Amino acid sequence: MPTELPNERALRTPGSMELDPSGGEGVAINETRKLIASDKVEGTTVFSAAGDELGTVHNFMVDKVSGQVAYVVMSFGGFLGVGESYHPLPWRALRYDRQLGGYVVDIDKSNLEAAPHYGAGEDPFVDDEYGAKVDAYYRTAPTA
Amino acid sequence: MPTELPNERALRTPGSMELDPSGGEGVAINETRKLIASDKVEGTTVFSAAGDELGTVHNFMVDKVSGQVAYVVMSFGGFLGVGESYHPLPWRALRYDRQLGGYVVDIDKSNLEAAPHYGAGEDPFVDDEYGAKVDAYYRTAPTA
Numbered sequence: 001m002p003t004e005l006p007n008e009r010a011l012r013t014p015g016s017m018e019l020d021p022s023g024g025e026g027v028a029i030n031e032t033r034k035l036i037a038s039d040k041v042e043g044t045t046v047f048s049a050a051g052d053e054l055g056t057v058h059n060f061m062v063d064k065v066s067g068q069v070a071y072v073v074m075s076f077g078g079f080l081g082v083g084e085s086y087h088p089l090p091w092r093a094l095r096y097d098r099q100l101g102g103y104v105v106d107i108d109k110s111n112l113e114a115a116p117h118y119g120a121g122e123d124p125f126v127d128d129e130y131g132a133k134v135d136a137y138y139r140t141a142p143t144a
Numbered sequence: 145m146p147t148e149l150p151n152e153r154a155l156r157t158p159g160s161m162e163l164d165p166s167g168g169e170g171v172a173i174n175e176t177r178k179l180i181a182s183d184k185v186e187g188t189t190v191f192s193a194a195g196d197e198l199g200t201v202h203n204f205m206v207d208k209v210s211g212q213v214a215y216v217v218m219s220f221g222g223f224l225g226v227g228e229s230y231h232p233l234p235w236r237a238l239r240y241d242r243q244l245g246g247y248v249v250d251i252d253k254s255n256l257e258a259a260p261h262y263g264a265g266e267d268p269f270v271d272d273e274y275g276a277k278v279d280a281y282y283r284t285a286p287t288a
Binding site for chain 2: 033037066
């Protein structure tokens, strides 16, 4: 796991979902703006740091009171919902890569496989303690 | 515009999207939890304070860096996307009503009609100043 950010990463705000400005082509106005629509994030492809396609953004878990996005839930594997697994990730673990046209998860694949996840039809967030488990995992297995 | 909250409103956290606990039937576990899924909010019916059906939740506008939901966008009117108008609202302006089975907008209809809105195919959030206009409107036309 790298202890220093690659050079290109220094160009964007840490933990932001802003597009990667390292492409050198100049960034379009609608890519630099401050806000992004939830339905544009949902369904977007998620890649590993190595550029492999992992899955898609399934939804967000939002704090009812504050309106803060607590987790971005990725769906991995499966076909038409059968066999899919859902991995909630802290917002800061994602960045947008303009060249890939999707989000990149800043953790390695083995850490992601071992992370808290659930199957289709399961809804562990019914238990408010589940979020604390996710938080604890990503504190001890920090983003790369 | 009432200057005091109705009695039932004192039971929920101000500005929260938690379900209204005033129904007296006891609140199910999955309705009291802290987090809500974005795709459960999207598409949910929105009612006026008087109980009239206004439209649905279209999407959220999320701050890319912080992950804070800045606005919940309502879609009103129209059919199959033709003639629809989109009204961004501060998160705090919505509450969930368990008996209606949808969100209630805590502003009156004339204030809502005069509020910043846009049509299908328009995307005023391209301009970062648009959010400031929305904020200014709801500061001077406070939620009921």
